[in-house]
Amino acid sequence: MDERETILKDGVWASLERRNIPRRSFLRFCSVMAGALALPASYTTRIVHALETTTRPALVWLEFQDCAGNTESALRSSHPTFADIVLDLLSWNYHETVMAPSGKAAEKSLQDTITQQRGKYLAVVEGSIPTGDNGVYCTIGGRSAIDIAQQVCTNAFATIAVGTCASFGGIPAAGGGVTGALGVSQAIPGLKLINLSGCPMNGANLAATLVHYLTFKELPATDALNRPLFAHGDRIHDDCPRRAHYDAGEFVQEWGDEGHRDGWCLYKMGCKGPATNYNCPRIQWNDATNWPIGVGHGCVGCAQPQFWDTMTPFYHALPNVGGFGVEVTAEQVGIGAVATVAALSAIHATGTIIKKQVTKRKDGQAVSPGQVLPQAASASVEVPTEDGSQPAQQETSKEEGTSI
């Protein structure tokens, strides 16, 4: 059997073939993924090869102070679908919401992965981690969330925090919370980690991140908040299809008024698009069916740290708009409203799409929400060695077009 046949026998393409999915669909999917990740089209072949030859690396998905909204969002993923990911692309070993065993048998699935795949598996975390009162606000199998996260995340190749709760603390950490809820990078500093923020994160962004990992054996490049640039590099306001109405001074004044029925700008109804970095307008939701502004409601800024406190009241317009019609005004909108968030937004707004993966900060220090940290000047990529022991450092260079 030659190499090609082996690939066809064992790779994802083989299983797609069994499902009578034409090869051109598979290739189109790979090219869509390259687009979603903002990679040049030439990377499509690399993605094709990676998916065809995947050995299904292990993944465990932990849930702490969560609503399972990110789990549900993953179930809404298409191209690849959740079934494709779980059956064909990765060995999805632990995920309480959907796994077969319970109790001790479930615990075995988790511990087997840690023991047998140490340093090689991906850890996904959904929900914040309560650190108050010895962790009594979330226990699983009698163990505290922080205890479990420490063991699972520190032994993983990398951690993917899904949703704003796992990324930044989210709603349990909002003003009035009493459980000491923290995002993963705050609760366990020093992890190799990426934040797929959003409430929930978009399943398409998770799919793209996983495909990136399968292709490059590394996480996508991130911004100062450890969010992937492909998903959080641009402001909603800059990509919004209603932007022309903003520039023309055409605003919805009252719910259901003529402007609302004509798809005008929702800024005066409280839209937080000018202060939010998320790729909603481009990829949209649920097979690109729609997105919140598309239905007529403003953005609530759900991908930003502490948005429950900084973006509320949701229906108050972002203050300090000195007029409309020029871009610099839009920047001022954000700066006046929520200074730290807007400062980040302004940084991101100037960033163009990343052309080649570069590493995020090497020191692994947790990024506090609102804290702007400089990116590492020179990039390096961590690649697990064959036996999965300590990651080796490989120097790479930044491609032109990378900015931040």
Added chain:
Amino acid sequence: MTRIAIDPVTRIEGHLRIEVEVQDGQVTDAWSSGTMFRGIELILRGRDPRDAWVFAQRICGVCTTVHALASVRAVEDALGITIPDNARLIRNLIASSQLVQDHVIHFYHLHALDWVDVTLALKADPGATSTLAQSISTYPKSSRTYFKGVQDRLNAFVNSGHLGLFANGYWGHPAYQLPPEANLLAVAHYLEALDWQRDFIRIHAVLGGKNPHPQSYLVGGMATALNLDNESTINADRLSLLSQLIQRGQDFISQVYIPDVLAIGSFYKNWAKIGAGLGNYFAYGDYPTDTQNNPDTYFFPGGMILGKDLTSILPIDQNQVTEYVTHSWYNYNEGDRAALHPWKGETTPNYTGPQPPYEFLNTDGKYSWLKSPRYNDHAMEVGPLARMLIAYARGKPYVTQPVNAVLRQLNVDASALFSTLGRIAARAIEAQVMVNQLPLWLQQLEDNIARGDLTIHENAHWDPSTWPSESLGWGHHEAPRGSLGHWVHVKDGKIENYQAVVPTTWNAGPRDARGQRGAYEASLLGTPVANPEQPVEILRTVHSFDPCLACAVHVVDPRGREYANIQVV
């Protein structure tokens, strides 16, 4: 006597722990515990009540949208707002599509693996599976080639040595009773349902911008602008898409979900005698058919059944709802034996359980983050079974006909409904009833638009200056998992207090001051357990309620407040 702790209970939303005592192969006692706490109601205090639904929606991402709906209704009740007809219809469409999608996901992805042995599907004859499939349904994907393809994919998956989510399942347990062909059929439809749920819930993207957590609610109506000719609104294209999605939903429910429940149920009729539990059922009722929100016009009627007595449906009054914290990790000012109505609710978190890591809870004391809701001091079961029983006993033909058909097909009488299997059947029937209602609400919306009625919001009370200085409100919804209530106290334009009493709190709550068990605890008594190391029978009954623990745990003002002299608007 053997004590077993099942933690985590998987294939649910959230963090549930079940402890049981087993003697002579049967459960002799049971304790249900929620082991996670966030405190969203505390976080709501002091906020703009128009924002509350965005926060409350995050109580749960599986039952997404249901808390948003109960929240806007509570605030509208407090502010004296009547929503326009289009808003009622769009809310009904969002809520009912949520219910239908949620029931399908529950059956295939959360519950089926208690009844279906995935490994046996490998032994099935694809030809015989095709014959079986064609004998129970007209669903077009039923050829031998189709089932062979599914089996091949499963084979490749198993041969890879990475069983992933299916590793360490209770495969080979004697409680699995399906023939190989039925197992293969179920595995095929497990995968089909994964695709279908993603497609069907695009209804929420059309009407709510996204799912999970649709974002088009407003206090006073909906933000879904209506204009047939604008690409940024609910237009002709999107209405047409809704119609197609609903049609595909009807096809899937009638051609896949219902036939599968009947086929699988017919092999497990012994489970019509297991898991009855309390025998008390409760529903507020929901799906208003007019804008006045009159309970008499609800599509699903409200009411209460005590002691399985279907001859007497008792009226309900939200003032009779109270919560105990006797066995919950909270304190009350009046002491641990008090029961408080949500408007007077108070919660001081007070964890007295074992410090983690721990082996067992002290179930003589406090043992859960869930409170114990009671109606007039009765423990209650809520959910699809409660709703179907109430509608059945009230003689609603759109419920009595499918219920009788299912009973006939399984050759059992109505008493079989009081069981683990009864919950599964009721959920499927409810999905069928609901999905057939969707086209009617869509048609009414289209009729309104055709008449030129494009109103989606009651703007008169949007500005806080129009609000009373202080008021109380209550909103309810029949969510997929059962009766949901939100209570709000608005003062000087801010939320003074907020509380949710949710379906899984009713069902999964611990004992109350009188020692009355909650619904899960009662339903597990007498459950057979062949092998305490593989407690699949316990999971069957617990899963039949469709647990949602994120919903169930909540907290209100820790200082506790009295609300004398408050005018209810």
